[in-house]
Amino acid sequence: MTECVECGADVTLHDNAEVGEILDCTTCGAELELVERNPPVLQRAPELEEDWGE
Numbered sequence: 001m002t003e004c005v006e007c008g009a010d011v012t013l014h015d016n017a018e019v020g021e022i023l024d025c026t027t028c029g030a031e032l033e034l035v036e037r038n039p040p041v042l043q044r045a046p047e048l049e050e051d052w053g054e
Contacts (some may be wrong), residue, residue, distance in 0.1 A: 004042040006030040013040055 004011050008018040009027035013034070017023070021034045022045050 002042055004028060004032065005042055005044060006032075012044060026043060 001010050001012050003009070004025040004027065006020055006025060007028040007030070009025055011023060011025055011032065013023070017037070017040075019034055019037055023032045023034060023042070024030070025032060032042040033045040035041050035043050
């Protein structure tokens with residue numbers, strides 16, 4: 001378990017969570033990326049940008 005960087009709520013990680021996985025905060029709905037597994041570190045997930053066919 002770790003803390004949401006947006007609202008501070010507890011975010012539960014499942015046992016097989018991998019670095020780079022996107023998780024949702026059930027309290028505020030923020031999309032978070034797991035950047036370190038041990039100890040668990042979350043950061044706000046990057047926004048996906050349109051490539052407009054490029």
